[in-house]
Amino acid sequence: MSAPAAEYGRVPALLAQHRPRHGEPAFRALVILASLTVLAVIAGLVVVIARESLRGIAYNGPAFLWGTTWDPVHSVFGALPFIYGTILTSVSALVLAMLIGVGVALFLAELAPRWLAGPVGFMVEMLAAIPSVVYGLWGIFVLAPWIRDYVEVPLHDTLGFLPFFTGNPIGIGNLEAVVVLTIMVLPTVAAVSRDVVAAVPLSQREAALALGATRWETIRLGVFPYARSGIIGAGILGLARGIGETMAVTMVIGNAPTISLSLFSQGYTMASVIANEFTEATTDLYRSSLIEIGLLLLIVTLLINAAARLLVWRVAYGASARNVLA
Amino acid sequence: MSVMTGETTAPGTDIEPTDRPPARGIAVADRGELAVEHAAVGVEIDHLSAYYGQHLVLRDITLTVQPNSVTAIIGPSGCGKSTLIRCLNRMHEVTPGARIQGQIHLDGDPIYVPGVDPVVVRQRIGMVFQRPNPFPTMSIFDNVVAGLKLAGIKDRALLQEVAERSLRRAALWDEVKDKLHAAGGALSGGQQQRLCIARAIAVEPEVVLMDEPASALDPMSTLKIEELIDALRTSYTIVIVTHNMQQAARVSDRTAFLTVGDDGAGYLVEDGPTRQIFTNPQRRLTEDYISGRFG
Ligand SMILES: Nc1ncnc2c1ncn2[C@@H]1O[C@H](COP(=O)(O)OP(=O)(O)OP(=O)(O)O)[C@@H](O)[C@H]1O
Ligand SMILES: [Mg+2]
Numbered sequence: 001m002s003a004p005a006a007e008y009g010r011v012p013a014l015l016a017q018h019r020p021r022h023g024e025p026a027f028r029a030l031v032i033l034a035s036l037t038v039l040a041v042i043a044g045l046v047v048v049i050a051r052e053s054l055r056g057i058a059y060n061g062p063a064f065l066w067g068t069t070w071d072p073v074h075s076v077f078g079a080l081p082f083i084y085g086t087i088l089t090s091v092s093a094l095v096l097a098m099l100i101g102v103g104v105a106l107f108l109a110e111l112a113p114r115w116l117a118g119p120v121g122f123m124v125e126m127l128a129a130i131p132s133v134v135y136g137l138w139g140i141f142v143l144a145p146w147i148r149d150y151v152e153v154p155l156h157d158t159l160g161f162l163p164f165f166t167g168n169p170i171g172i173g174n175l176e177a178v179v180v181l182t183i184m185v186l187p188t189v190a191a192v193s194r195d196v197v198a199a200v201p202l203s204q205r206e207a208a209l210a211l212g213a214t215r216w217e218t219i220r221l222g223v224f225p226y227a228r229s230g231i232i233g234a235g236i237l238g239l240a241r242g243i244g245e246t247m248a249v250t251m252v253i254g255n256a257p258t259i260s261l262s263l264f265s266q267g268y269t270m271a272s273v274i275a276n277e278f279t280e281a282t283t284d285l286y287r288s289s290l291i292e293i294g295l296l297l298l299i300v301t302l303l304i305n306a307a308a309r310l311l312v313w314r315v316a317y318g319a320s321a322r323n324v325l326a
Numbered sequence: 327m328s329v330m331t332g333e334t335t336a337p338g339t340d341i342e343p344t345d346r347p348p349a350r351g352i353a354v355a356d357r358g359e360l361a362v363e364h365a366a367v368g369v370e371i372d373h374l375s376a377y378y379g380q381h382l383v384l385r386d387i388t389l390t391v392q393p394n395s396v397t398a399i400i401g402p403s404g405c406g407k408s409t410l411i412r413c414l415n416r417m418h419e420v421t422p423g424a425r426i427q428g429q430i431h432l433d434g435d436p437i438y439v440p441g442v443d444p445v446v447v448r449q450r451i452g453m454v455f456q457r458p459n460p461f462p463t464m465s466i467f468d469n470v471v472a473g474l475k476l477a478g479i480k481d482r483a484l485l486q487e488v489a490e491r492s493l494r495r496a497a498l499w500d501e502v503k504d505k506l507h508a509a510g511g512a513l514s515g516g517q518q519q520r521l522c523i524a525r526a527i528a529v530e531p532e533v534v535l536m537d538e539p540a541s542a543l544d545p546m547s548t549l550k551i552e553e554l555i556d557a558l559r560t561s562y563t564i565v566i567v568t569h570n571m572q573q574a575a576r577v578s579d580r581t582a583f584l585t586v587g588d589d590g591a592g593y594l595v596e597d598g599p600t601r602q603i604f605t606n607p608q609r610r611l612t613e614d615y616i617s618g619r620f621g
Contacts, residue, residue: 201459202420202421203455203457203459204459204461205420206417206420206455206459207455207459207460207461207522207525208461208472209417209420209448210415210417210448210452210453210455210526211448211449211452211472211473211476211525211526211529212445212446212448212449212473212476212477212529213445213476214445217476221461221472221476222461225461225462225463225464226461226462226463228463
């Protein structure tokens with residue numbers, strides 16, 4: 001028994017020597033600094049946007065929120081059409097993307113053979129990396145004419161009496177914006193949901209299978225409840241992309257501040273109006289009103305995020321929270 | 327500690343007789359809650375080999391599981407006990423790359439033939455897994471009746487009755503009766519395992535497979551589970567994997583001993599009435615394992 005390094009009983013002494021003493025404070029400082037930076041950036045953003053929009057807020061008053069006229073020439077600023085456009089397009093796109101995305105995720109994670117799931121999954125992820133201006137161009141030149149000829153015109157001819165299908169289908173408007181946005185949000189929702197579904201432990205599926213569950217029942221019983229909060233999280237990420245998306249939507253929505261239920265009507269979103277008009281904002285008031293829209297966009301985004309987070313929290317911890325309360 | 331009603335045997339000192347005295351059936355009926363009798367079915371394992379990919383883990387197992395009896399499967403860790411019982415309800419094939427050769431008959435009918443739906447096999451053969459796997463977000467109640475709800479049973483009163491009965495039999499009722507709507511994931515490990523047992527027996531399968539059901543349980547709950555197994559034997563066929571020799575001796579009618587061969591694949595060394603395996607094994611390997619001399 002020679003080699004003293006391997007002698008039994010030496011390990012605790014070695015461990016004691018290596019107990020970190022200096023790393024800890026440095027690590028803490030680094031982490032705190034990083035979080036403070038994030039906080040500072042957000043605070044700075046809010047302060048600047050709020051300050052720059054003060055002029056607009058003072059002039060427009062609360063009516064800014066429900067005013068429907070946007071007429072910079074006569075200095076009439078009502079933001080409702082933009083708020084409406086943003087919420088309409090992003091929420092519709094999210095609903096569609098969730099329906100399709102969760103389906104794609106289940107297919108990739110549960111049903112598809114491996115040789116198919118790999119390449120398809122990779123392609124879905126690639127979709128998320130395409131710059132949005134490319135989506136916009138594709139939307140204008142490929143998607144819009146196709147939707148106009150094969151979706152809008154038939155709908156208009158058969159169901160034109162419904163408020164959703166009134167107006168002239170010209171291939172630019174709410175429907176095109178929603179479709180382009182859906183395609184843009186879809187990869188995020190699908191890719192994140194797929195990872196969430198794939199992370200459900202095999203033992204959960206086996207628990208359902210052992211009870212005599214079919215494939216679909218296994219998903220319903222063993223996979224969905226487990227993945228639910230993660231899938232909602234995927235939706236939040238998708239929504240965040242949808243609300244803030246500017247370029248592609250600007251290119252296909254028509255950029256007319258109207259509030260209409262019709263899918264064929266042109267619309268406008270908060271992000272689009274800022275992008276379009278910021279360089280032409282000649283007066284201080286005009287400019288300040290645009291920044292006020294930016295402030296609203298920030299608030300709407302924060303509100304939606306907070307609501308979604310609350311939802312996830314309730315879904316994820318709801319059962320145990322009830323348990324604590326009971 | 328013995329589960330034998332009215333007999334005094336200490337664990338490890340005595341071995342259960344294998345010829346069941348009729349008194350047992352009466353003792354069970356006396357408990358009042360297990361009046362249901364249904365014809366149990368046997369399982370015949372016929373030259374079964376099991377693979378994970380190219381890796382052979384079970385070689386040529388032939389073994390008969392008698393109806394209305396408890397069969398214990400014992401053997402060293404990694405010899406393929408879990409794999410073997412997962413083959414019985416066609417759970418093995420769920421693992422990617424896993425496959426089998428040979429045949430298994432349930433009540434005389436082959437289950438590994440085209441046209442037999444594994445879903446139906448699994449409805450008839452319930453399973454309790456080695457690691458507890460309740461549905462964590464579902465309530466305790468919903469966990470227990472999950473199999474019934476799958477089958478489309480909605481009658482609230484019936485579900486309630488079955489849930490209570492199953493939880494009582496799994497020795498969990500007293501601990502959870504006041505929080506049936508708490509999440510199944512909020513139970514302790516041992517409680518979760520008993521919840522899984524309740525879930526498996528709630529659908530009254532003809533055969534119940536248990537993979538070390540008591541390995542995470544304290545002695546009291548273990549005793550309760552052994553009592554349950556004992557009670558179930560009148561109407562069910564039970565296969566139990568256990569590392570606990572005393573447990574095998576206490577609860578089982580027949581015992582099968584598996585071990586790992588030189589090639590790394592598990593094989594059946596010997597099977598027979600539990601008393602014979604424990605008192606008069608025919609093979610040296612069995613004797614060594616039983617008496618703790620296994621290498
Ligand atoms: N999913 C899997 N993929 C590949 N090999 C596996 C898998 N599961 C088990 N094995 C292998 O199969 C062999 C038998 O495993 P099994 O789980 O059936 O053993 P066991 O007898 O139940 O052991 P224990 O008593 O420890 O539970 C082992 O060598 C193990 O490594
Ligand atoms: Mg095992």
